[in-house]
Amino acid sequence: ETGVTQSPTHLIKTRGQQVTLRCSSQSGHNTVSWYQQALGQGPQFIFQYYREEENGRGNFPPRFSGLQFPNYSSELNVNALELDDSALYLCASSYETLNTEAFFGQGTRLTVV
Protein backbone atom coordinates (compact mmCIF):
# COMPACT_ATOMS: atom_id res chain seq x y z
CA GLU A 1 0.00 0.00 0.00
CA THR A 2 1.19 3.50 -0.84
CA GLY A 3 -0.40 5.45 1.99
CA VAL A 4 -2.10 7.76 -0.50
CA THR A 5 -5.86 7.76 -0.01
CA GLN A 6 -8.56 9.38 -2.08
CA SER A 7 -12.21 9.98 -1.32
CA PRO A 8 -14.79 9.28 -2.41
CA THR A 9 -14.06 6.26 -4.60
CA HIS A 10 -17.10 6.77 -6.79
CA LEU A 11 -19.31 9.76 -7.42
CA ILE A 12 -22.24 10.61 -9.67
CA LYS A 13 -23.04 14.26 -10.34
CA THR A 14 -25.37 16.18 -12.61
CA ARG A 15 -24.13 18.51 -15.31
CA GLY A 16 -23.65 22.02 -13.94
CA GLN A 17 -23.01 20.89 -10.38
CA GLN A 18 -19.79 21.31 -8.43
CA VAL A 19 -17.65 18.53 -6.96
CA THR A 20 -14.81 18.27 -4.45
CA LEU A 21 -12.39 15.35 -4.46
CA ARG A 22 -9.92 14.72 -1.65
CA CYS A 23 -6.46 13.24 -1.40
CA SER A 24 -4.27 12.46 1.60
CA SER A 25 -0.59 12.31 0.73
CA GLN A 26 1.89 9.75 1.93
CA SER A 27 3.71 10.58 5.14
CA GLY A 28 6.81 12.67 4.40
CA HIS A 29 5.56 13.84 1.02
CA ASN A 30 4.90 17.54 0.48
CA THR A 31 3.83 17.60 -3.16
CA VAL A 32 0.51 16.47 -4.59
CA SER A 33 -0.35 16.26 -8.27
CA TRP A 34 -3.76 15.62 -9.79
CA TYR A 35 -4.45 13.76 -13.00
CA GLN A 36 -7.53 13.12 -15.11
CA GLN A 37 -7.78 9.80 -16.89
CA ALA A 38 -10.51 9.46 -19.49
CA LEU A 39 -11.60 5.98 -20.48
CA GLY A 40 -8.98 4.24 -22.60
CA GLN A 41 -6.43 7.04 -22.21
CA GLY A 42 -3.34 7.71 -20.17
CA PRO A 43 -3.61 10.15 -17.26
CA GLN A 44 -3.35 13.86 -18.05
CA PHE A 45 -1.75 16.33 -15.66
CA ILE A 46 -4.20 18.83 -14.15
CA PHE A 47 -2.04 20.68 -11.61
CA GLN A 48 0.45 20.24 -8.83
CA TYR A 49 0.55 21.67 -5.31
CA TYR A 50 3.73 22.21 -3.38
CA ARG A 51 3.74 23.62 0.15
CA GLU A 52 0.17 24.86 -0.20
CA GLU A 53 0.69 26.69 -3.48
CA GLU A 54 -0.11 25.74 -7.06
CA ASN A 55 3.15 24.85 -8.77
CA GLY A 56 2.21 24.22 -12.37
CA ARG A 57 -0.97 23.57 -14.29
CA GLY A 58 -1.79 21.52 -17.33
CA ASN A 59 -4.21 22.40 -20.09
CA PHE A 60 -7.35 22.54 -17.96
CA PRO A 61 -9.79 25.46 -17.62
CA PRO A 62 -10.03 27.60 -14.46
CA ARG A 63 -13.15 25.77 -13.30
CA PHE A 64 -10.65 23.11 -12.18
CA SER A 65 -9.13 24.43 -8.99
CA GLY A 66 -7.40 23.02 -5.97
CA LEU A 67 -6.09 23.48 -2.49
CA GLN A 68 -3.34 22.04 -0.40
CA PHE A 69 -3.52 22.12 3.37
CA PRO A 70 -0.74 22.45 5.98
CA ASN A 71 -0.71 18.67 6.44
CA TYR A 72 -0.13 18.42 2.64
CA SER A 73 -3.48 16.81 1.90
CA SER A 74 -5.22 18.26 -1.10
CA GLU A 75 -8.56 18.93 -2.72
CA LEU A 76 -9.58 19.12 -6.35
CA ASN A 77 -12.65 21.22 -7.08
CA VAL A 78 -14.49 21.22 -10.36
CA ASN A 79 -17.22 23.78 -10.99
CA ALA A 80 -19.94 23.76 -13.65
CA LEU A 81 -19.48 20.07 -14.39
CA GLU A 82 -19.66 18.95 -18.00
CA LEU A 83 -20.31 15.50 -19.38
CA ASP A 84 -16.70 15.30 -20.58
CA ASP A 85 -15.49 15.66 -17.00
CA SER A 86 -16.51 12.04 -16.46
CA ALA A 87 -13.23 10.28 -15.76
CA LEU A 88 -11.01 8.67 -13.17
CA TYR A 89 -9.25 11.32 -11.09
CA LEU A 90 -5.94 10.29 -9.63
CA CYS A 91 -3.73 12.06 -7.16
CA ALA A 92 -0.03 11.39 -6.83
CA SER A 93 2.09 12.10 -3.79
CA SER A 94 5.80 12.82 -3.90
CA TYR A 95 8.61 14.72 -2.21
CA GLU A 96 9.85 17.84 -3.94
CA THR A 97 13.38 16.90 -4.87
CA LEU A 98 13.08 13.15 -4.65
CA ASN A 99 12.21 12.42 -8.23
CA THR A 100 12.37 8.67 -7.84
CA GLU A 101 9.01 8.41 -6.15
CA ALA A 102 5.47 9.17 -7.23
CA PHE A 103 2.78 7.12 -5.55
CA PHE A 104 -0.85 7.19 -6.50
CA GLY A 105 -4.08 6.77 -4.64
CA GLN A 106 -6.80 4.42 -5.79
CA GLY A 107 -8.59 7.17 -7.68
CA THR A 108 -12.06 8.70 -7.70
CA ARG A 109 -14.34 7.64 -10.53
CA LEU A 110 -16.56 10.61 -11.41
CA THR A 111 -19.59 10.20 -13.61
CA VAL A 112 -21.43 13.30 -14.83
CA VAL A 113 -24.95 12.72 -16.10
Add this chain to the structure above:
Amino acid sequence: AQKITQTQPGMFVQEKEAVTLDCTYDTSDQSYGLFWYKQPSSGEMIFLIYQGSYDEQNATEGRYSLNFQKARKSANLVISASQLGDSAMYFCAMREPFLLYNQGGKLIFGQGTELSVKP
Protein backbone atom coordinates in the same frame (compact mmCIF):
# COMPACT_ATOMS: atom_id res chain seq x y z
CA ALA B 1 7.82 18.86 -26.14
CA GLN B 2 8.04 15.87 -23.92
CA LYS B 3 6.26 12.79 -25.14
CA ILE B 4 5.89 9.12 -24.30
CA THR B 5 4.95 6.60 -26.98
CA GLN B 6 3.68 3.10 -26.33
CA THR B 7 3.07 1.44 -29.67
CA GLN B 8 1.47 -1.78 -28.44
CA PRO B 9 -2.21 -1.26 -27.55
CA GLY B 10 -2.52 -4.90 -26.50
CA MET B 11 -0.21 -7.82 -25.82
CA PHE B 12 -0.76 -11.49 -25.05
CA VAL B 13 1.69 -13.72 -23.20
CA GLN B 14 1.55 -17.28 -21.99
CA GLU B 15 1.76 -17.82 -18.25
CA LYS B 16 5.35 -18.30 -17.03
CA GLU B 17 6.86 -16.74 -20.16
CA ALA B 18 8.63 -13.38 -20.34
CA VAL B 19 7.15 -10.36 -22.09
CA THR B 20 8.55 -6.99 -23.17
CA LEU B 21 6.40 -3.86 -23.24
CA ASP B 22 7.79 -1.10 -25.43
CA CYS B 23 8.19 2.55 -24.49
CA THR B 24 9.97 5.36 -26.30
CA TYR B 25 10.25 8.90 -25.07
CA ASP B 26 11.18 12.33 -26.32
CA THR B 27 12.71 15.08 -24.25
CA SER B 28 15.36 17.75 -24.61
CA ASP B 29 16.29 17.60 -20.94
CA GLN B 30 19.37 15.79 -19.74
CA SER B 31 17.89 14.96 -16.35
CA TYR B 32 14.67 13.02 -16.18
CA GLY B 33 13.13 9.93 -14.69
CA LEU B 34 11.22 7.08 -16.25
CA PHE B 35 8.49 5.12 -14.51
CA TRP B 36 6.35 2.12 -15.20
CA TYR B 37 2.97 1.70 -13.59
CA LYS B 38 0.46 -1.13 -13.58
CA GLN B 39 -3.22 -0.29 -13.57
CA PRO B 40 -5.64 -3.16 -12.91
CA SER B 41 -9.32 -2.80 -13.64
CA SER B 42 -9.84 -1.36 -10.16
CA GLY B 43 -8.12 1.81 -11.36
CA GLU B 44 -5.29 2.19 -8.88
CA MET B 45 -1.98 3.14 -10.46
CA ILE B 46 0.63 0.80 -8.97
CA PHE B 47 4.29 1.81 -9.13
CA LEU B 48 6.52 -0.91 -10.59
CA ILE B 49 9.95 0.45 -11.38
CA TYR B 50 11.99 3.64 -11.82
CA GLN B 51 15.01 4.51 -13.96
CA GLY B 52 16.92 7.76 -13.70
CA SER B 53 18.50 9.25 -16.80
CA TYR B 54 21.94 9.17 -15.19
CA ASP B 55 21.65 5.62 -13.93
CA GLU B 56 24.15 3.49 -15.78
CA GLN B 57 22.64 0.17 -14.83
CA ASN B 58 19.18 -1.02 -15.79
CA ALA B 59 16.71 -0.94 -12.93
CA THR B 60 15.32 -4.20 -11.59
CA GLU B 61 12.55 -4.89 -9.08
CA GLY B 62 11.78 -8.54 -8.57
CA ARG B 63 10.28 -9.89 -11.81
CA TYR B 64 10.37 -6.44 -13.42
CA SER B 65 13.36 -5.00 -15.21
CA LEU B 66 13.72 -1.91 -17.31
CA ASN B 67 15.76 -2.11 -20.51
CA PHE B 68 17.07 1.45 -20.71
CA GLN B 69 18.70 2.50 -23.98
CA LYS B 70 19.39 6.19 -23.60
CA ALA B 71 20.73 6.83 -27.10
CA ARG B 72 17.61 5.29 -28.61
CA LYS B 73 15.39 6.97 -26.01
CA SER B 74 13.70 3.73 -25.12
CA ALA B 75 12.71 2.32 -21.74
CA ASN B 76 11.12 -1.07 -22.26
CA LEU B 77 9.64 -3.03 -19.38
CA VAL B 78 10.48 -6.71 -19.17
CA ILE B 79 8.28 -8.94 -17.03
CA SER B 80 9.78 -12.36 -16.40
CA ALA B 81 7.77 -15.48 -15.55
CA SER B 82 4.37 -13.90 -16.23
CA GLN B 83 1.56 -14.64 -13.82
CA LEU B 84 -2.21 -14.45 -14.33
CA GLY B 85 -2.30 -11.52 -11.92
CA ASP B 86 -0.08 -9.54 -14.28
CA SER B 87 -3.05 -9.01 -16.60
CA ALA B 88 -3.64 -5.24 -16.53
CA MET B 89 -2.91 -1.96 -18.29
CA TYR B 90 0.70 -0.86 -18.15
CA PHE B 91 1.77 2.75 -18.45
CA CYS B 92 5.16 4.20 -19.13
CA ALA B 93 5.70 7.72 -17.79
CA MET B 94 8.44 10.34 -17.79
CA ARG B 95 9.14 12.94 -15.17
CA GLU B 96 11.31 16.00 -15.34
CA PRO B 97 13.10 17.33 -12.30
CA PHE B 98 11.06 19.25 -9.78
CA LEU B 99 11.30 22.97 -10.33
CA LEU B 100 9.44 25.73 -8.63
CA TYR B 101 6.81 27.48 -10.76
CA ASN B 102 7.59 25.40 -13.80
CA GLN B 103 5.42 22.29 -13.60
CA GLY B 104 8.53 20.40 -12.77
CA GLY B 105 7.82 17.00 -11.41
CA LYS B 106 4.69 16.30 -13.42
CA LEU B 107 4.38 12.88 -14.98
CA ILE B 108 3.79 12.53 -18.70
CA PHE B 109 2.12 9.25 -19.59
CA GLY B 110 1.88 7.14 -22.68
CA GLN B 111 -1.38 5.64 -23.92
CA GLY B 112 -0.76 2.34 -22.22
CA THR B 113 -0.48 -1.31 -23.19
CA GLU B 114 -3.07 -3.84 -22.13
CA LEU B 115 -1.37 -7.08 -21.17
CA SER B 116 -3.32 -10.34 -21.07
CA VAL B 117 -1.70 -13.41 -19.54
CA LYS B 118 -3.07 -16.72 -20.81
CA PRO B 119 -3.09 -19.86 -18.62
